[in-house]
Amino acid sequence: MQHDDVIWDLIGNKSFCSYKVKTKTQQFCRNEYNITGLCNRSSCPLANSQYATVREEKGLCYLYMKVIERAAFPARMWEKVKLDRNYAKALEQIDENLIYWPRFIRHKCKQRLTKITQYLIRIRKLTLKRQRKLVPLSRKVERREKRREEKALIAAQLENAIEKELLDRLKQGTYGDIYNFPIHAFDKAMEKQEEETESEEEEEEDEEESGTREFVAEEEFEESDLSDFEDMNNLKGSSDEEEDAEEQSSEEEETEEELEEEKTKAKSKGKTPLKGPVRKKRAYVEIEYEQETEPAQKSKAT
C-alpha cells in the first residue's frame, strides 16, 4: 500500500531517486509534478499520497490533485482542474478545491500560480516589443567574402581611379574658372596644331605677328654687324628677332620657322621669362624696341 514514510526513507536518503539532482548546497527534484522543485519530505510527489500542484500549459494554468483513493489507478491518479484566467478568481478556485488540505500545499500552490502568471505577463509584453532576429553566420562564407573583398580592393586601384576622375572633371570644365591651368591646356593645343600642318601654323603666327613691330634695316646695313650677334646666339629671342628684322623681305616660311624655334625654345626653357638681351656692343634704337616687343611675345608664349 502507500507507506509514505517508507518510500521517503528509501528514495530521500538511503537509496536512489531518479528525479533527484544533487548540488553542493541543495537537492532538487526534477519530477514534473513537484510543487517547489526541491527534494524535501513535504515536496516529494512520490512520497506524499495527498498532493497538489499548479502547472501551466499553453498560457493556461491547471490545478493537479492526487489523493490516496486513486493511488491504485495510475492512469487516473492526477485530477486536472482548469483555473480561471483571472488571477483573483484562480486563487479562489484553488482555495475551493483544496479546502481541507494541509496549509503547506495550499500555500505553495498559490505561490506557484503567482509566479506563473507573472511570467506569462512578461512573455506577452516582450512579444509586443521589437524582436531581435539572430541570423547565423557561416564561417566559410565569411572567410570567402573577406578574401573577395581584399581582392576587389586591390583590383579597384582606388587612388588612381579617383585621381583620373578628378582630372577628367577638370578637363571637362566642371570646375569653371577656379583653377588657372587652362592656359597650359591652350599651349598644349597650340603645340599639337603646329605639329600637324604648317598652314595652320601660318595662320596662328600671322595673328601673333599682327601685334608685333618689325624694324627693317637700311639698305646700307652691313652684314659684318651680324657677326657681333652671332656670339649672342645664347640670347635666343633677340637673335631671332634681329634675323626677322633683317629678313623681313625674305620668305615667310623662314620667319615662321624662327618664331617656331623661339616658341619651342621658350617652352623647353620651362617658361622662365627671358631676360632682356644684354648687348655688349650695340646701343641702337632697334635694340630697345626689340626689348619691348620680347616680353610681349614671351608672355604669350608662357
Added chain:
Amino acid sequence: MDSTKVTTSESVSKKKGKTKKLKQKIKTDEAPVQEMEQAEIEVTENKSESGACFPPTFSVSEIKNKQRRHAMFLKLKEEKRKQKLELKKKKKKERKALGDQAPPKEVPKTIENQRIYDETTVNPEDEEVAFDEGTDEFSAYFNRLTNPKVLITTSDRPRGRTVRFCEQLATMIPHAHVYYRRGLALKRVIPQCISRGFTYLMVINEDRKVPNGLVLCHLPDGPTAHFKVSSVRLRKEMKRRGKDPTEHVPEVILNNFTTRLGHSIGRMFAALFPHDPQFVGRQVATFHNQRDFIFFRFHRYIFKNEKKVGIQELGPRFTLKLRSLQKGTFDSKFGEYEWVHKRHEMDSSRRKFHL
C-alpha cells in the same frame, strides 16, 4: 568470358603502369587465345599503349591505390609543366624573330574582363531607363525639389566604436543629425522623420561592438537598402590622414555602377549629398563599386598642375555589400523586395556580379 578477362587484365596492367613489360607480356599471352578480331584490337591497343605513358582513355583518378595515384599525378603535372615551358620558349623565340611584325601582346584575363555579361547593364542612351529615372522616387531630388536631410542612428545600445563612427559620418554628410536610439521601433520612427522633413534614415547595426550593417531608407516612401558593412576605419586609425573635414559640401564620385540595380543604388548614394558641391572645399566622397563591393572613401584633393592631382584621405572609410533592396520604407516582414542576395544562386559563379 574472354572479353571480361581482357578488361580485368588491362586494368591490372594499368595499375602497374610503370612496368610496361608486364603489360606487353600479358597481352602476348592473351593474344593467341583470342579470336582474330579481338587479337587485332589488342594489338592496336598494345601499340598505342607502348607509345605513350598514359593511354588516352586513362585518368589518374581511376587508380585505387593512393600512393601510386599520387605518384602518377605528380608525373602528370611535371609533364604538363614541361610542355608549358616549351611552349613559352617557342613563343618567345618567334616573337624575337619577328621583331616589329610580331603580333601584339595578349591582354591578360582578369575577372573584370571575363565578367559574365549582365543583361540589365544600362546603355547610356537607353530611353526606357531615362524615363524610369525621371519618374522614380529620386526624381524629386534630381529635379531639385528637395534638399537632403539625413538622420543617423544605430541599433540598440551602441558601443563606443559605433557611436564614433556615427559622429564621423555626420560630419562628412552635410545636414546629418545623429540621434540615440532608445529602443524605438523603426516603423514608429519613420512617420516622425517624415513629418520633420528628413529625406534619409540611416541605421547602423552593431554586432559585438563593431558596426556590421547599414540600413539606408529613403524617406518619403523611397526604397530601403540593406548593406553589410565591413572594414570600418575610423579617422584616428587612418595613416597619413588630413585634418577634419570642413562644412563644405563635398563632390560625389560614383564609379562602376553599370546595371539597373547598380544605377538605382548609385542614385541612392548621390541623393544623400546636396546638389551643388562647393569646390572651394576641395572635398570628394567616392563610392567605388568593384565586384559588388562598394568602397567608400573621403578625400581632399589639390590640383598641382593640369596633369597631376594630389589626394589626401580624410574621414572614415568602409566597404559595403548590398544584401537587399526593398521597395517601400523599412518593413522587413511585409515589404516587397526588389532584390535579395541569395547565396546559392548568385554566388555560384566567380565572374557574375550584380551591381
